[in-house]
Amino acid sequence: MEDFTLNILNLFLVLVAAWLGGIASKRLGYPPILGELMIGILLGPTLLGLIKETETIKVLAEIGITLLMVYIGIEIDFADLKKASWAGLLAAIGGFIVPFVLGYYTIIYFGGSPISGLFVAIAVGVTSLATKSRILVDLKLLNTRIAYVLMAGALISDTLALVIFAGIVSFADAGSLDLAGLLFVLGKAVLFFAGTIVIGNYILPVLGKRLSKFKNQSSTMYFTMILIIAFGYAELAELAGMHSILGAFMAGLFIRDNLFPKNIAREVQKSFYDVSIGFMAPIFFVSAGFNVNINVFQTDLVMLVTIVFVAIFGKIFGTMLFYLPSGHGWREGITVGSGMNGRGAVEIIIAGIGLEMGIINQSIFSILVFMAIFTTTTVPFMLKWTTTWLRLRGELIQVDGRKGILILGVNPISLLLAKHLNEKEPIVHLVDANLEMVELARERGFECTHGNALKDVVMEQAKANECTVFIGITGNSEVNLLAAQVARENFFIYNNHILLTMDEDGAGKSILEAIKASTVFAMKVQPEPWNQKINSGNYVQKSNTVVNNTKTRDWVLKHGKGKILPLVIQDNEGKKRVFQYEDIIASGETVIYIS
Numbered sequence: 001m002e003d004f005t006l007n008i009l010n011l012f013l014v015l016v017a018a019w020l021g022g023i024a025s026k027r028l029g030y031p032p033i034l035g036e037l038m039i040g041i042l043l044g045p046t047l048l049g050l051i052k053e054t055e056t057i058k059v060l061a062e063i064g065i066t067l068l069m070v071y072i073g074i075e076i077d078f079a080d081l082k083k084a085s086w087a088g089l090l091a092a093i094g095g096f097i098v099p100f101v102l103g104y105y106t107i108i109y110f111g112g113s114p115i116s117g118l119f120v121a122i123a124v125g126v127t128s129l130a131t132k133s134r135i136l137v138d139l140k141l142l143n144t145r146i147a148y149v150l151m152a153g154a155l156i157s158d159t160l161a162l163v164i165f166a167g168i169v170s171f172a173d174a175g176s177l178d179l180a181g182l183l184f185v186l187g188k189a190v191l192f193f194a195g196t197i198v199i200g201n202y203i204l205p206v207l208g209k210r211l212s213k214f215k216n217q218s219s220t221m222y223f224t225m226i227l228i229i230a231f232g233y234a235e236l237a238e239l240a241g242m243h244s245i246l247g248a249f250m251a252g253l254f255i256r257d258n259l260f261p262k263n264i265a266r267e268v269q270k271s272f273y274d275v276s277i278g279f280m281a282p283i284f285f286v287s288a289g290f291n292v293n294i295n296v297f298q299t300d301l302v303m304l305v306t307i308v309f310v311a312i313f314g315k316i317f318g319t320m321l322f323y324l325p326s327g328h329g330w331r332e333g334i335t336v337g338s339g340m341n342g343r344g345a346v347e348i349i350i351a352g353i354g355l356e357m358g359i360i361n362q363s364i365f366s367i368l369v370f371m372a373i374f375t376t377t378t379v380p381f382m383l384k385w386t387t388t389w390l391r392l393r394g395e396l397i398q399v400d401g402r403k404g405i406l407i408l409g410v411n412p413i414s415l416l417l418a419k420h421l422n423e424k425e426p427i428v429h430l431v432d433a434n435l436e437m438v439e440l441a442r443e444r445g446f447e448c449t450h451g452n453a454l455k456d457v458v459m460e461q462a463k464a465n466e467c468t469v470f471i472g473i474t475g476n477s478e479v480n481l482l483a484a485q486v487a488r489e490n491f492f493i494y495n496n497h498i499l500l501t502m503d504e505d506g507a508g509k510s511i512l513e514a515i516k517a518s519t520v521f522a523m524k525v526q527p528e529p530w531n532q533k534i535n536s537g538n539y540v541q542k543s544n545t546v547v548n549n550t551k552t553r554d555w556v557l558k559h560g561k562g563k564i565l566p567l568v569i570q571d572n573e574g575k576k577r578v579f580q581y582e583d584i585i586a587s588g589e590t591v592i593y594i595s
Contacts, residue, residue, distance in 0.1 A: 007056040011283075014051055017043050018282030029380055031128070033344045034373055036282050040289020041369075053290045061287045064280030065349055066248045070230040071276040072158075072345065073252015074269060087145070087326040088152020091333075092127075094322025095340045096157045099314030100125035106310055107364070110303050116364060118168050119354040123368045124311045126350070127157040128342040128376070141387060145397040146332065150339045153319075158346050162249055165350055166242035169357070185241060192240035196233060196247070200254025204229070208259040222268045223275075226255055245349060270456070281345070288352055292366045304367045308374050315341050315375075328397075335390055338382035343372040404429055404467035405578075406493070408453045408483050409474035410437035412534035413527055413565070417473070418446055420568045420576050420592065431462040432474075453483040456490055464491040471520055471578055473499045475527050484517050497580040500524045518582040522552040523561055530565050534594070543570075545590045552583045555591060566593040 017039045025035025043050045103124030107117035141147045170185045211225065230251045237247030296304055319337030320330050351368040354360040360368075390396040405421055407414050410432040418428045418441075430441050430448040441448035451458030464470075470487040472480030477500050484496040496517035501524060533539040544559070556566065566579040570590045577583075585591060 007054050010051060010054055011056055011060070013043075014057060014283055014286050015279075017051060018286045021286070022282060030376065031342075031344055032282070033285050033348070034376055036285035037289045037292075037348070037369060037373060040286035041292045041294070042289075044286075044290035044292075046290065046292055046294055051286075051290070053287055057283060057287050060280060061284035064276070064282070064284040065245055065352075066230060066234055067272075067276035068281040068284070068345055069245045069248035069349070070226065070252040070255070071272060073249045073254075074256045074272065075252075087149045087323065087328060087336075089156055090322045090326050091149055091153035091319050091336050091340065092156035092160065095127060095153060095315050095319040095337060096125040096160055098318025098321070099311055102310040102314045103307065106303070106306055110306075112364070115168065116354070116360045118164075119350065119360050120307070120364060120368065122161050122165050122168070123343075123347045123351050124307065124314070124371070125157070126161045126343060126347045127154045127315075127340045128344040128346070141383075145328070146335055146339065146387070146390075149336050153336065153340055157340070159249075161346060161350070162246050165353075166237070166246045169243045169353070170241040188240040189242065192236060192242060192247075193250075195236060196250045196254070199233075200250070204254055204259050211259075222259070223271055225259065226251075226268070226272060229255060229259070243353060245353070284352075285348065288348055288369065291352075291355060291362060292369050293362050294366070296363050296366045296370070300363050300367060304370060307367050308371050311343070311371050311375050312341055312378060329395065331386075331390060331393070331395060332397075335383070335386035338386045339379060341382065342376045342379045344376060347372050403427055404463055405469040405471065406431065406459075406462055406464055406467040406487065408432070408470070408472045408480065409499075410434065410441045410448060411473065411475075411527065412531040414471075414473040415441065415444060415446070416534055416594075417471070417567050417578065421578065422446070424575060429463045429467065431458065454479070454486060456486065459486060459491060464493065467491070467493055469493065469495040469497070469578070471497045471499075473520065473527070475501065477501050481517075488516070497578055499527065501526060518580045520578060520580050521566055522556045522579060522581040522583075525565065530594075539594045541592065541594050543590050543592050545588065546585045547587060549587055550585045552579060552585060553581055555585060559593075564593045564595045566591050568592050 018036045021035030021037075021039030022032030023035070025032050025038075040051075042048060045052060100121040104114075104117040104121035107120045108114065112120070167189065170189065207225075211221065214221070230248050233247035233251035234244035235247070237244050237250075316334055316337035319340060320333035323333030323336060324330060326333075348369065351360070351365050355362065355365040387396060404427045407418055407428060407430045410430055414430065418430060422428045428446060430438075430446050431451065431453050432438050432441070432448065433450070433452050435450050438448045438450040447463070449458060449462035451461065453459060453462070464487060467487075470484055470493045472483050474480055477498070480498045480500075484498055487493040488496055494516065497520040498517050499520050530539075544555075546555070552566070552569075556564075559566075568576040568591075569579055569583065569585055570576045570592060571586070572588050576592075579591065579593075
């Protein structure tokens with residue numbers, strides 16, 4: 001009982017440490033993985049010794065790896081890659097091969113074995129799949145060609161790394177091979193991939209249809225099926241002489257499109273995210289920090305610096321070199337290479353397995369962990385610098401995939417605003433939980449979805465995936481804020497403008513800052529009197545052309561806060577955008593407002 005109590009206490013400390021490390025890392029703009037690794041190094045046996053690795057932690061970490069790889073597979077959407085498949089392929093090949101070769105020969109130069117050199121080469125060549133992340137949102141790159149190339153490059157690079165990794169593990173387990181043994185290992189690998197493809201494309205869709213006919217469907221049922229399929233695929237990989245993580249990854253790829261009905265897919269994925277990324281995977285990353293030896297800064301500093309240098313500049317140079325045939329230019333190649341320098345889950349998992357199998361020692365493992373930390377911290381700075389460079393030269397290419405505006409709340413204010421924003425082309429989508437108001441919007445010619453905007457499936461139906469702007473104009477500030485959070489975090493809409501009512505107690509401002517949203521109309525508004533005015537036609541629409549550049553909040557104060565309602569700003573080309581707090585009205589632009 002005493003040992004069990006100690007294990008529970010230790011697990012509690014690991015979870016708290018992972019949570020604190022992840023939160024701190026996210027606030028600094030980095031993936032939670034970095035914080036979890038750092039807290040493991042700090043609180044584990046390496047430094048303070050407050051947390052130790054137990055059998056319980058080891059088992060949970062192993063499960064965490066499996067679930068993480070399933071989630072990575074589920075998150076991959078091949079449809080996203082069609083916009084940059086050729087460029088992404090070139091970026092992936094160059095960004096993988098060049099650092100792979102340099103990493104391998106670096107280890108050989110420092111006296112390592114060929115098999116350990118291959119493990120390091122994979123870790124150096126890999127690219128983090130978390131490219132649809134905060135950095136792309138913060139730098140407003142989600143609708144650029146670079147974002148799609150990064151997503152494509154990360155997918156191809158990590159898939160290639162996992163396949164090569166599986167091959168190395170197979171040969172490492174088998175030892176020295178003659179021709180017959182080599183053919184046997186290759187045959188098992190071919191059978192594994194063939195089997196997973198057959199099961200994924202032919203059996204899982206049938207299973208999905210059967211499950212969809214159940215009367216008592218629930219996310220719990222589908223979650224259980226994910227676990228069964230994931231561990232089944234993982235066992236198939238082990239039987240084929242490859243590592244279970246490849247099986248888990250393959251399971252995720254096929255589960256995404258072949259098992260869930262669309263109406264429940266988002267809910268299931270969110271639940272799986274909470275368990276895998278939110279609970280199990282952090283245990284692995286904290287425990288990975290336990291095995292890091294900081295003495296490498298004294299004993300192997302030259303090797304550490306060389307590996308980090310090879311990882312950063314090998315990735316950038318390789319990507320740029322192979323990217324040239326795409327015709328997008330060497331500057332964009334450098335930018336893509338900078339963005340692909342992030343490393344994380346896959347690299348740490350591969351390094352951990354190499355350490356466990358005795359292929360690499362603790363010093364090399366520690367170097368790879370520090371390499372992942374150092375290279376990932378460079379991404380925000382280098383990507384910001386290189387994209388600014390492209391912007392100044394007019395070479396940051398937008399992809400015309402997302403240009404819609406999603407408005408939450410159907411009422412006289414939102415309908416009048418939508419009418420202005422829809423003038424040039426029909427880009428406005430509305431969503432509301434009131435069926436009567438939805439029908440009214442449709443009668444007036446607007447696309448409108450009925451449902452709760454806090455649910456992902458409703459937001460998908462409202463074409464949130466096609467929108468770059470979200471405007472919340474219900475009479476409930478809390479609903480507006482929560483929906484904006486969903487729009488930003490789940491659909492990567494980074495232009496969020498929220499109506500705050502006069503009775504808002506101030507808590508809304510902190511949430512606005514957290515999700516980087518602004519106040520629509522650049523002030524708090526009591527919507528009901530304005531709705532009544534518009535409904536009765538008892539209002540006057542006016543316009544004011546600005547002579548000097550003016551902040552929207554200054555314009556409101558000058559023209560009578562509370563007495564007017566500024567709707568849109570019209571530029572010199574006649575394009576209109578919503579009037580909101582974080583904007584500047586340029587000289588010659590016109591504010592359209594009602595009083």
